[in-house]
Amino acid sequence: MTERWTPRKIxxxxxxxxxxxxxxxxxVDAECLIAEGLNKSRVELYLDLDRPLNEDERARIRALVERRRRHEPVAYILGHRDFYKARFKVGPGVLIPRPDTEIVVEEALRRLIVSPPEHRGEAERARLTEPAPSKEMELTFDSAPDAPLEPSSVGDIRILDLxxxxxxxGLSILLERPNARAVLTDLSAEALAIARENAEALGLMERVEFYQGDLFEPIPTGMDFDLIVSNPPYIxxxxLAGLAPDIRDFxxxxxxxxGDDGLDLHRRIAEEAARFLKPGGSLIVEGGxxxxxxxxxxxxxHLEGAEPxxxxxxxxxxxxxxxxxxRHTA
Ligand SMILES: C[S@@+](CC[C@H](N)C(=O)[O-])C[C@H]1O[C@@H](n2cnc3c(N)ncnc32)[C@H](O)[C@@H]1O
Incomplete structure (x- = not known):
């Protein structure tokens, strides 16, 4: 007798x-994979849980579920992961972005507050009316509430995502700050190719440059940044051998x-960052x-005068x- 397979049963x-x-x-993993096999969203899956599946549908779902049974991460099976406010393509060769990394994005956005005069406090407004208000973008370095961005008040903000x-x-920051430009670097050509595809899909190509190489080594001479962000390898x-198979094997x-204590890259980033930061610029990094x-x-x-x-x-x-x-050296 042929078994009657429904989405609920699977x-x-x-x-x-x-x-x-x-x-x-x-x-969640099973819902995502079954929904994918049926070309539906997770919500749509629940609207039709008891209909019999045809052979094609069952085969598609079986193939997806089988990959997860071998611990392949769902993001690699689906080919994408949602991060901050956008969807990013991922695949073997590139780390799956983690929710905790959004803290780096949020901190970067706090640093890149654009506050045109009408959105600034009284004291700030008074300061700016004498002399005439600046049309340059103001980078403010506190955690005051964000203010609406006014394209006419923007300047040239440059970010480095190492x-x-x-x-x-880097791309999440660009999506939130239309006046910013970014340089993305990675040692892996495969990762950089995926970053490029993401920039294209998100319509950001005009504001991004890509360089392949070891940390700061591929940055063109003389280029400096308002903000350097990085989530380097730190395990x-x-x-490594004791990590969950989903991570370790994929x-x-x-x-x-x-490296030995996990801080090899952090050490080098801290040592070199100041050379690539403008006065008043920030370095924001994630660690373990x-x-x-x-x-x-x-x-x-290594960052003189900074209070990390x-x-x-x-x-x-x-x-x-x-x-x-x-902002100013003495
Ligand atoms: C932890 S992943 C972070 C990826 C991404 N920033 C994120 O947060 O999802 C670290 C990245 O550093 C790259 N990498 C490792 N060593 C490097 C080096 N010496 N120079 C530049 N990139 C490096 C890896 O290829 C990998 O893409």
């Missing part, structure tokens, strides 16, 4: 199977391995759990270090 089966295999979010991977950080090499080692204090010390040692602050992620873990150079 969903129940897949959730039980994924749970048994230690997959972290079995229901170790850009899919481009999730201590000795911990995500690129180049995107994970931060337990690394923030050391990264803060690195910034303190630590920001926590959505889980309360100290995740991001943000350091701003003084």
């Amino acid at each position: 969903l129940d089966w897949a959730v039980a199977d994924f749970t048994k295999r230690g997959i972290e979010s079995p229901r 170790c850009a991977g899919s481009g999730a950080i 201590p090499a000795g911990e 995500e690129p080692r180049l995107a994970l391995d931060g 759990a337990g690394q923030a204090a050391e990264i803060q010390a690195l910034h303190r040692a 602050k630590i920001l926590r992620d959505y889980g309360g873990i100290e995740r991001v270090v943000s350091s701003t150079l003084p």
